[in-house]
Amino acid sequence: MNVTIVPKRPGKLYPTDILFQSRYWSDVKARLGWKAYAFDIESTGIDKDMLVIVKPFGPRAVAAYVPQGPEFAPDQEDYGTYLEALSESIVEQIDADISFIRYDLPWESPYAAEMRQQNWHDFPESRVREMRMNFGTKHWNLKKAPVDVTVANSCVVDLDGDDRHLLARMKPKTRYNIGLAERKGVRVHIASAEQLPIFYRLYCQTSRRHGFHTNDYQYFSALFSASKRHYDSSEVLLLLACRGQEALAGAIVVLSGKGALFLHGASADHQREYMASYLMHWKAIQYARARQCRTYDMGAVSPSDDPGHSFHGLYRFKTGFGGRIVHNSGSWDYPVKKEVYRDFRNWEMVLSQHEGGHAIGE
Template structure:
């Protein structure tokens, strides 16, 4: 049966633990140049909704982006068929200049069990993943993106238990570093938006040190400008760790429903022996737990212990906090204009032809 979509204002999105499918996130993205749409989704009756973002990628062409959505999906063997139906239904409501839809799927990967049990060191090559995803579809049109977004493999810590129990599940070295920070006089405090410039400088320093993509300062401003006091609205924890006059580390954590999400982190290149980053993460866990959160999503890690993976350092740091790795499907494209899409793919990896290809390429947080 064909999926039906009913347009609505994004301000009417249903509450969800998925931050990137909330009214708040739509407001953030609208402040940094995205067009924001929302749809009720279902068969005969609405069974959920979806936030969709669009923007120009140059040459009079637009791209659509679904951040960590849709929230609810079918049985894994029907992922592709569902996405095909959803994409074709969405095409009837999108601007005809939209060349493709990019889905950053929150659903569990087809290969999660094999990765968890180390049957495979990672996922199969894209060609084989595309064959499985497209099985049962009419057009075989779903394409694996060149690089997964940062939520393809994420570390999630269960924080429903007591603080003592949470600490007991951590690696001994992590517990030691948390306590070491306290002994060295590191203090973590809630900061206001006035401290953003100092945090942003630290954030850029961290990105340069690790070779990560950086978001523009306007995105950080938008995060705080979009905050509301409405019931069920996401909130932000802006934490800074310092020792005397020295700023050591910081983090911006969003709380949506029962889930806390680590959005951005930063640490000073100097004074790293004071373990400011460990103090910040432990403080975030304690504060999120006190606000009724059940899970703390620490964000990107490599899917397994792999020294050659660009997120290997994140894996080493975050696995110390005693969580589990959630393996998601990653990012998938559904092209409407194949020639334009193929040109965009080339531009995305090599740069050049499309002015906003880099911005579309790394959109989970920015």
């Protein structure tokens, strides 16, 4: 397959509904030490481009990361050959000593049809997925990453109706809890960036409670400082759900193009009986629809209603809002320096097992 990329300035990226491929996101990552590159992709008659960010990891590894990209996908049978050709072009174009390329693919999973079956839990192991991805490639060099950097399975609410229509699609318990929060005096407001420390305290409480990796405050600060330059294409919202003067829940939601993404959430350890998170998401949905967004992406869930999955609690909570489950292909690597990549991969696997995080990302 012939794929050619042509360099351009990151500030010239096309508008997109995918936050992580936007001009705004290139600015956020630049503030956090990444070097941003942008390319036009010339393979068909469709105008498309791609953001690539590069950063050293440890003493030897240099990663080129394509966050939630490329946006436009080939036919499923061409996934591997397309990525192989694209990877070789990236290596030729980027002026860095790249150890590997990581793609966080927003493309539909080849197993999506099976995953939509009720109670489908038997996901193929990485070796089988790699055989399918590499079929037809020259070098069989695409590897399934140990962890998915952003989200492989998400719950997306379509904003295609008025309040009554959206509420009618929700589960009865979700509607009840939204009303309960309102009756108990919970109020949701759009907060200023100066109130970010309030959100971060809630976020740290949530991290300790659930044992997930905690991002530094600098990362959250970059989200809002970069937004000042991109208000015309991306809008960053800090939502706080309060009862009286006390914040019970918070969310960072970013609007990019016609898509709204629930990027981060947090809730207090106490007064959880007031169901503040339910009302917070409902207000985010209403705001996104008022800004002409077509979708509200609620983020990670388990692939199906599987009580044994670590994200099953998120599945139960988020699907209550009437969304559909989107199954993407997840994160894939193209090693350039095989030994360096192997060492990095081993380190990342240890990191994910012991700290609940990953090396690439925020």
